[in-house]
Amino acid sequence: MVGFSANVGKISRAFKSVNALVDTVPVVFGNESLEIDSVDELNIGAVSLSLNEGAFHSYDGNGTEVHLDIEQICQLLSKFDRGSQATIKCDVDKSLVSLLVSGYEFELATIHPDSVRGGRKAGKVDPPAEVTIEAQEIQKAMRLGDMFSEEIIMGIDDSREVFYINSKGDSGNMAVSYNSGDDEITFIENERAHGVFSHSYLYEMTKMIPGNEEISLKLGEEYPAKIEFNFADDDGEIAYGLAPRIVE
Missing domain, CATH: 3.10.150.10 (DNA Polymerase III, subunit A, domain 2)
Structure with missing residues (x-):
């Protein structure tokens, strides 16, 4: 028992x-x-x-x-x-x-x-780039990006130390970026990263996280995205992995 x-x-x-x-x-x-x-x-x-x-x-x-x-x-x-x-x-x-x-x-x-x-057991994946960012920033991007496309583009421009989220559709585009000096974000590993991901999966993964909590977001080139956060006074941990879409 x-x-x-x-x-x-x-x-x-x-x-x-x-x-x-x-x-x-x-x-x-x-x-x-x-x-x-x-x-x-x-x-x-x-x-x-x-x-x-x-x-x-x-x-x-x-x-x-x-x-x-x-x-x-x-x-x-x-x-x-x-x-x-x-x-x-x-x-x-x-x-x-x-x-x-x-x-x-x-x-x-x-x-x-x-x-x-x-x-x-999906296996252990450790993308090279990592930022911590407030959950509400990701959640807002998911809500707005859904107006344009079912695909969300996320990445890091390592030369400018910028994290970006884009959504490109037939009727228009959405783009938001965060610089290393912005309060909402901290760059842990500033490495080049870029990937196209499913909006619906990202929305489901992030919707339950309290907006004022920080999440760890790991990315790479041709890597899955990895989202991690703690809860229950740090006695609990959730980690999500999301495979990138293949863009022809």
Whole structure:
């Protein structure tokens, strides 16, 4: 038996961040942290979640991997106050998950590994360029860029130390750039980078991040984009990966 007790708001945010890309995933109840690592069905987007013991009221893990319907759990948790406490227990032998919240108990079936929708463990990618930027800046660019194209261009002009986001469509274009001296951005690794990415994926990845939080954005040439941020008082970490589009 493995499981945990945690604040509904905290676990909802963690699982919704995963559910932005996938709805059924392998969950590893490690000795000291809960881990999720998966890619979406189209092998375009990847998500990794790590929640340390400090994020939970109580935690019991031994390395067991359980395949869960994250979307179903998110839907149930959304019916309760974010300040409530949720307890999840997984009985691997019986292939059952017990969810207890505010006097309600739900018994859910685990997912057979062959039925998990999405790939497994996208692999480690480390693009050479990196900036930290306020989430609200990326979110605003996603909202405005959607008016012109389903493609978002992101990159770094290393000679001028400028990070840019563009959206080019048949009816017009959008462009925004940030210089190294701007308050909204910090250049960690000023390397040349350029890529074309799916707007819809970027929107789903970034929409749940509080606007005033900083995210790490890593890019390169012919590299996936990598978005990382912490939450739950730094006891939780989310990392997204997004493959670039091939431009002919």
